[in-house]
Amino acid sequence: MKNEFIPYEQALALKELGFDEPCFGRWIEQDELSISAPKDDEYCQKQHEFSWTALAPLFQQAFRWFREKHNLSHEIQHTHKGFYPLIYEDNIIKPKWVGEVLLYKEAELACLDKLIEIVKNGK
Amino acid sequence: MESNFIPYEQALSLKELGFDEKSLAYWFNETPLNPEGQCLVYYRKPYDNVGITSGIIREYGWAPLYQQAFKWFREKYDLEGVVQQANDYTWYKFSIYQKSNFYTSEGKVLKSQGLEYETHEEAEQACLDKLIEICKTK
16 A cells, blocks of 8 residues: 555655645655554644654645645646656646656656645745 | 545446455445445554454455556556646546547547536546446446
């Protein structure tokens, strides 16, 4: 199930950006992911003050958060060569290419990194 | 947190199509005679090997996350469901790709259904329904 959650670095970045919603997992440290239902684990309900820990959102949760909080939608497009990520910003700006990649998982991660970068840089 | 999981009816269809991957929750019905009595039970790791839980999962099936369901269609059936923002950015649509063929919510396949979805979630749901329909009729 570990692959269903965003990696540690991205989870820390989301924490920095203000993500604070109940999750099914939390990163205790770089290589240690604890998975449990939020109602069974209070540490999965909100961010902890320790700077090296972070709630671990599912990929779908992270993308929904960017969509709802920052009006940033994404799409993983499919071509005969593979997959590439695409981001829609503010419902006005034309989609921006993030880059071309071959594997779905890579495209998804590249997309997440780009979303983090856009919000960090204040759009 | 329930919104992270596909609804029971769709989960049941996925089970029929062969989905059998571990998830973070499973479906359970304490009163099987009541078809609306299905509830989501979050899987608790310490009870991983308890026979009764395994039995329930065999009977009712896992509750796949949306991302798991889409991944499963991608890997098992080579069907890629994609939710897209429409050109004027005020609504959503979806497309389903399979190698050189594709189905879209604007195309012939869904002409009798609504083409515009107000939210990403609605489009995602409709996309999943279409994926299930495609696989069931294969």
